[in-house]
Amino acid sequence: MHKKLVIFTAALLICTVLLSAAFRKEDIKVHKLDNGLKILLYEDRNIPQVALYTFFRVGSRNERPGLTGVSHFIEHLMFSGTKKIGPGEFDRKMEFSGGANNAFTGDDMTGYTDWFPPATLEAMIEIEADRMQGLIFDPQVFESERNVIASERRMGVENDNDSILSENVRATAIMAHPYHWDVIGWMSDILSWRRDEVMAYYRTFYSPNNAVLVLVGDFEAAEALDLIKKYYDGIPAGPPPPAVLTVEPPQMGPKQVFIRKEAQTPSFYMVYHAPNCQSPDFYPLSILDMVLLNGESSRLYKRLVRDEQLALNVYGGIYETIDPMLFTIYAKPRPGVDLNRLEAVIEEELGKIKKEGITEKEFQKAQNMIRSGFYFGLQSNAGKAQQLGGAEVLYGSYEKLFSQMDNYASVKREQVQEAAKKYLSENYKTVGKLIPEGGVQ
């Protein structure tokens, strides 16, 4: 879900040389309340609006069987009423004030994203602070929202063959670590979450010491900080949430998944175990991701879609995660294509990189893509807030955002080949094939 974050953040140092105006580490105002809430403030008056982003260090990684998908369920319930304001009142207040909001849940974090006019800053901070610990979990809303999630899963997984396959491949590749399941959770868990267990989960993870507040936009930092103190200072710190201790054991041979179901087109998904985002190997693998999978000139797009016409599309790559996850290669095969042939062609392309590495031109192209993507992502308040908070949660500090370019710049081209050899090995591979049955081919 946050795959592109690092990529967009990559070129910062080079870019600050080019342009001094925008977004420097020195301009971020940082504060930590006594209860542990970390606050990042960045004034930007490009538009008369404020982005208020709240990140909690909780995601599907913190779940367990029986409670899969619960992080995402709480994200939904965060709009369902507190001791102070009734169900739906959060959204009604915000929209009446000219604000809008959304939220997201990932494997590692949950984020609440508000965009509103500057004059409503205090009211927005007040209702955001209120729901950090004030949810009441109204039983009726609880049941209704459970059904919303079931519909979301039907939309996002069960009626989408590619997603059915990717869920299966992920659960096959990752055996022990909670990344085993998708953020949405298993349907049987969705249908049986218990209110007391969900509330206990909320109390465990929704504390100020487990959160980061990011404000970007049109406000005075000192004034905003006073308002944040006013509404958040009284929220007590919680005990540190339990650590995720499970370590995925090494894979010792290739795995395969086959799915047969009604369809007109096959699906294909191939993954390898990959390092987490704080590993030095993450950077060469990100460059490899660009070279293999990004743009019509990328190696796999060119070979599979253009030259051999085996696939309609290809994408994937490495994801920024706290624990080691997967390097993914997703191809949408054309109807009737031999999926073994598709797999063999991908293997051949990976083999070339393992044997010969990437060219200097490809290396430069990847660096340019990273740099350009970073700036295009940085134009909005939302983009800045997302990157600051993401760096804080995934890398341990927003400051890491501002040294990412050093990390990319210091990659040597040969390291891309070394990383390919180290990670894209047959023994660490899981391949999934969805084979159409019934539907017209």
Next chain:
Amino acid sequence: MKRLIAATILGFILLITPFLGECAFRLPAPEKIVLKNGLTLYYLKNADYPLISFQMFVRGAGFAFEPGAVEGIAGLTAELMQKGTAKMDADALAEAVDFMGASLEISASGENATVSAGSLSEHFPKLMEIAADCLINPSFKEDEFAKERSKRIDNIKAVKDNPDSAVRPYFFKAYFGAHPMGHLASGTESSLKKMTVADIKDFYKKYYRPERAIAGVVGNIDKAKLLEILEATLGKWNNPGPAAPLSTVPALPKPKGRKLILVDKPDASQAYWILGAPGYPIGDKITPQAAVMNTLFGGRFTSWLNTELRIKRGLTYGVDSNFQTWSVGGLFLANSYTKNDSIGEMLDIVLDLLRKARKDGFTAEEVESSRNYLQGQFPQRLETNAGKARTYAMLAFYNLGFDYYDKYLARVQAVSPSDIQDAAVKLLPETDFVLVVVGKAAEIRKQLEKYGTWTVKKITDPDF
């Protein structure tokens, strides 16, 4: 995610929502540049980031002007313009754009084609050189044509494998019939099979002309430098001779009674639907009332549709209504999905809400909330270079004036609950609409019978 953001609000699907308020946030006035060949650009410098965005509309190069037999030719022509020129083949073009980390996309929509480009400032001259080459010297080679056509034919099967993506093309065919505004940019299996490379060349020759192109350029570049780049690139785009006038797009169809289409997808566990009725043309004076009304009806999280279907009953993850607008008219569209055994309950509620909005209208408090919401969210539309460039191109293309959003403010702020109810009566359908459902017929058909007679199609049949 709490909810999906509809990716539909681009140049042609505009909820025109003014903002002035206390902050007086306005679209900055651009400088006008007219090249000798008639191409018009609107330019604004923004030195905040080392970036430049370019958005260009080419009038007439959209699917509304396609000859009937070759549906999808506008889309395929646009695609093929990036698949080889006199100087560079398709691979060289892709390599050159990717190498800069830039973006370049030519695509077709209803009344025009769009050229979207963006890069770091330092790469902009090269990017414009490539864009101009694609516009001026496309080679339309037979092998690239064959490749793209066959990819498009296969892709239709992939679209049909997901009911969420399938419902839209089925709806447009049901609503528009043979009317060109219902042509699919992606084409259909049968239309694509009929197409030849000669058709593509003809379409290009007829509709890609510099004097019909209007662009917005926003970013970190001085005017003198921009002019120099434009002269060397788009300035070389010559008129191929006098233009034949564009044909008039016929008036949009108006459904009489209920037209009901059920597309049977036997493996679907959820039923997906779109309901549509006539809307209004872009720039119409009803726009502010329509925007305030639709925000309340189905345009935001606390809307009636989302409150009744999702928040209160948990019937769906997503529901939305919006207006789609063109020069010749527009559409009201509502869409959602729910598990198979709830589709009847859901559609009953939707039809009840349409009746209620027409009959009772909205409260003064609701109207105030909607006005605040539209005003408060408006600045994001103009936050990025691409957002501004697209807005310049769109406002100029439809001849709406760059003070368009300013002028609307007073009108949005002035709308009363009775204006909003008038808009509901005028624009929300009661008896005349098109409704398309994609789902498992065996499980949903009985629930649908009460709405009238359904035409049933199989998802595996060719075309839509």
